[in-house]
Amino acid sequence: MTKLTSIALMIASMFSISTSYASEPIEVIKPAVITNPEKVELGKMLFFEPRLSMSGHISCNSCHNLSLGGVDALPTSVGHNWQEGPINSPTVLNADYMLAQFWDGRAADLKEQAGGPINNPKEMGYTHELAVDTIRSMPAYIARFKGVYGSNDINIDRITDAIAVFEKTLVTPNSPFDKYLEGDQKAISAEALAGYQLFKSKGCVSCHNGPAVGGTMYMKMGLVKPFHTNNPAEGRKGVTGKEADKFVFKVPTLRNIELTYPYFHDGSVWGLEEAVNTMADIQLGQKMSSEEISQMVEFLKTLTGEQPQIVLPVLPPSNNNTPRPVPFTKG
Amino acid sequence: MTKLTSIALMIASMFSISTSYASEPIEVIKPAVITNPEKVELGKMLFFEPRLSMSGHISCNSCHNLSLGGVDALPTSVGHNWQEGPINSPTVLNADYMLAQFWDGRAADLKEQAGGPINNPKEMGYTHELAVDTIRSMPAYIARFKGVYGSNDINIDRITDAIAVFEKTLVTPNSPFDKYLEGDQKAISAEALAGYQLFKSKGCVSCHNGPAVGGTMYMKMGLVKPFHTNNPAEGRKGVTGKEADKFVFKVPTLRNIELTYPYFHDGSVWGLEEAVNTMADIQLGQKMSSEEISQMVEFLKTLTGEQPQIVLPVLPPSNNNTPRPVPFTKG
Numbered sequence: 001m002t003k004l005t006s007i008a009l010m011i012a013s014m015f016s017i018s019t020s021y022a023s024e025p026i027e028v029i030k031p032a033v034i035t036n037p038e039k040v041e042l043g044k045m046l047f048f049e050p051r052l053s054m055s056g057h058i059s060c061n062s063c064h065n066l067s068l069g070g071v072d073a074l075p076t077s078v079g080h081n082w083q084e085g086p087i088n089s090p091t092v093l094n095a096d097y098m099l100a101q102f103w104d105g106r107a108a109d110l111k112e113q114a115g116g117p118i119n120n121p122k123e124m125g126y127t128h129e130l131a132v133d134t135i136r137s138m139p140a141y142i143a144r145f146k147g148v149y150g151s152n153d154i155n156i157d158r159i160t161d162a163i164a165v166f167e168k169t170l171v172t173p174n175s176p177f178d179k180y181l182e183g184d185q186k187a188i189s190a191e192a193l194a195g196y197q198l199f200k201s202k203g204c205v206s207c208h209n210g211p212a213v214g215g216t217m218y219m220k221m222g223l224v225k226p227f228h229t230n231n232p233a234e235g236r237k238g239v240t241g242k243e244a245d246k247f248v249f250k251v252p253t254l255r256n257i258e259l260t261y262p263y264f265h266d267g268s269v270w271g272l273e274e275a276v277n278t279m280a281d282i283q284l285g286q287k288m289s290s291e292e293i294s295q296m297v298e299f300l301k302t303l304t305g306e307q308p309q310i311v312l313p314v315l316p317p318s319n320n321n322t323p324r325p326v327p328f329t330k331g
Numbered sequence: 332m333t334k335l336t337s338i339a340l341m342i343a344s345m346f347s348i349s350t351s352y353a354s355e356p357i358e359v360i361k362p363a364v365i366t367n368p369e370k371v372e373l374g375k376m377l378f379f380e381p382r383l384s385m386s387g388h389i390s391c392n393s394c395h396n397l398s399l400g401g402v403d404a405l406p407t408s409v410g411h412n413w414q415e416g417p418i419n420s421p422t423v424l425n426a427d428y429m430l431a432q433f434w435d436g437r438a439a440d441l442k443e444q445a446g447g448p449i450n451n452p453k454e455m456g457y458t459h460e461l462a463v464d465t466i467r468s469m470p471a472y473i474a475r476f477k478g479v480y481g482s483n484d485i486n487i488d489r490i491t492d493a494i495a496v497f498e499k500t501l502v503t504p505n506s507p508f509d510k511y512l513e514g515d516q517k518a519i520s521a522e523a524l525a526g527y528q529l530f531k532s533k534g535c536v537s538c539h540n541g542p543a544v545g546g547t548m549y550m551k552m553g554l555v556k557p558f559h560t561n562n563p564a565e566g567r568k569g570v571t572g573k574e575a576d577k578f579v580f581k582v583p584t585l586r587n588i589e590l591t592y593p594y595f596h597d598g599s600v601w602g603l604e605e606a607v608n609t610m611a612d613i614q615l616g617q618k619m620s621s622e623e624i625s626q627m628v629e630f631l632k633t634l635t636g637e638q639p640q641i642v643l644p645v646l647p648p649s650n651n652n653t654p655r656p657v658p659f660t661k662g
Contacts, residue, residue: 048398057409062388067379067646074658078388082413084659259648271651310643315398317590320602327405328415 025200025209028178029094029255029305032169039148043166045141045313046159052131053124055080056325060117060163064092066310069259070170075267080125081329087233088267091260093308094253096168098215103249103265105218106239110164115156128156134323135159140316172256172305180302188302195299198292203284212253213303220248221265224285227278231266258301272297356531356540359509360425360586360636363500370479374497376472376644377490383462384455386411387656391448391494395423397641400590401501406598411456412660418564419598422591424639425584427499429546434580434596436549437570441495446487459487465654466490471647503587503636511633519633526630529623534615543584544634551579552596555616558609562597589632603628 034040046052050059063077063085064070070091072078077085087103095101101113117123118131135141136154145154148162177196179187188196199205210216218236221227227247236245249265262268263275276296280286288296318324365371377383381390394408394416395401401422403409408416418434426432432444448454449462466472467485476485479493508527510518519527530536541547549567552558558578567576580596593599594606607627611617619627649655 050396050399050403055409056405057393057403065381067643068381069648072381072388073649074387074656076659078386078658082659261649270649270655307645312398312641312643314638317400318404318592318601324601325405327409328407328413 024181025205026177026181026213027211028181029097029171029173029175029211031173032171032308034169036148036165038144039162039165040169041166041313042144042148043162043164044310045144045315046135046163047166048313049135049315051134051315051318051322051325052118052126052159053080054126054130054325055124055327057327058124060092060114063089063117063123066092066170066308069093069256069307070095071260073259073261075262077123079120079122083122085122087231087265088262090252091256092167093170093172094212094215094255095170097210097212097253098250099217100250103233103252104235104239105250110167111160114160114163114167118156130323132156132159134318137319137322138316170308172307175255175303175305177299177302178305189298191295192298192302195292195295195297196302198288198296199299202280202286202288204279204296207251207283208254212255214251214253214255217251218245218248219251219283221282222247223283225282227264227282229264229266229268231268233265235265254300254303256304256307258304272300276300355512356536357508357512357544358542359512360428360502360504360506360542362504363502363639365500367479367496369475370493370496371500372497372644373475373479374493374495375641376475376646377466377494378497379644380466380646382465382646382649382653382656383449383457383490384411385457385461385656386455386658388658389455391423391445394420394448394454397423397501397639400424400587400638401426402591404590404592406593408454410451410453414453416453418562418596419593421583422587423498424501424503425543425546425586426501428541428543428584429581430548431581434564434583435566435570436581441498442491445491445494445498449487461654463487463490465649468650468653469647501639503638506586506634506636508630508633509636520629522626523629523633526623526626526628527633529619529627530630533611533617533619535610535627538582538614539585543586545582545584545586548582549576549579550582550614552613553578554614556613558595558613560595560597560599562599564596566596585631585634587635587638589635603631607631 047060050056052059058080063072065072070093071089075088077089079085090103096110099105101107101110102116107113107116115128119127132155142152142154145158146152149158176187176192207217207219208214221235234246236248237243239245257272261272262270269275269278273293276293277288280288378391381387383390389411394403396403401424402420406419408420410416421434427441430436432438432441433447438444438447446459450458463486473483473485476489477483480489507518507523530539538548538550539545552566565577567579568574570576588603592603593601594603600606600609604624607624608619611619
């Protein structure tokens, strides 16, 4: 037995005994408390704003589609000029529960994350300066920023702040599993409950814990056996520069996991059964029976919560001062 | 004076005298009457469904964005693999008032239109068969089709029917101009009213009439003087085969025209001022003063109505039976 396997099993044993609700390693997701509805509305407009991209075609919602569990349901995303993104787009749902943003945690929080895709040449392909000029050109946006921030000043700091505040409202409470945690024993099936027991006893919960059932720590992908992928991402190593952080990624949330296929940072696995099997194998060195996998999948499906109800924003029109989108580069 | 100019002026004179509401050439847009909310909801889901495209990235809403007046606000659209679309995407708002669909009227109605982009290689790039297989793979869709159509059968006819029924609800009533038409003299400014008088006296209304202020007829683009464009579209000629129909297009709606830039079938003009000036010049052989153009633009802005309030649909998850999207063709 390798040292890593024994650590994994040791951690697993810490969670395998308790079954009382008070000490469950997964916590209830609470509904969003909105204290500044005007800022949330502004952030929602910006989240759906394709004019934050060079092409005028890509918005935050393109890759974090709120009709599809906050993802694009593609292995990697379609970016500016149909460039292929480097990594699977993580869900924006419950993302504020993550200890940091992006798979490698290079952004401290949602606000810092929001600025990234806008000026990433492979994603929205714009510049922060042009994005600000675009928003600043529209009187309706100026009025909203003034109402929310107290002055006319529109800058990337305020734009990403508003987007982040909107994203913080994107939580998915009242899943069957939350109801179970709150004492409703009938909220989940016997099969799902058996899956949850396995989730704890097999050691999954050593990484996937907390309200988001993930997002509380970093972990090596391929802890016990190597993960085979063509994806060149090296995870935390790119942030810390440490060789020990190679292939170490933020543990993804399992909330709404039924909706957020395909799985893993390379988006290589489409089915939950295969994803569970692979995780048990390469992270925990365990072999699961097909019955156990079915039970685990049934449990995972109980983590699908109420999706945010989003009224599509109506965006103000461009005018002669608005930078024009450049969807196609003329030859 | 050319024969066409004299016809244009003759038509114009027919509309230039009356100012009583009863005989106005523009009619009020009525709010949508929804008789089958389940079908509308299903159609909305399909309208926002990116899995109707080969890439899994493009939905109806990509080019007919309901946050942006039912258009993508680009000269021509971004299609599968970032291909450049052949023509400016017309607004889906009030589209059921059009005598036919597409700029060249090649689709009789919204239902026929809805099938076009799905299997157009330059648009959604899919096949009707795979689109049907995709929708049919999801139990939640099967249940909805059964509820709406009385049987489990899912086919392209029902898919496009549901989309069309949703689109029929996308009307924009209660614009300032509608309120004016209904007797509220203060609903529009004196400048806008002067613009409306010009709209009638100059002859614009000879083509732009009816509830949608357009969409009731076909007309040659470049009636009096040629329209210069690099766009190869030939309009109705492609449908009828007649040389006389070259450059004859469906007259676009002017409802929400402030939102549906850039203008003309080639999307070459971004500003309403320039669009008005060009139309007066090449369609009516008239020169308008800058004051007249300002008045006309003020009138046109009064045609912006209440935008449909859309609650973003939550789409059911794919499963092992769902055809997988192919966003990128591997080399």
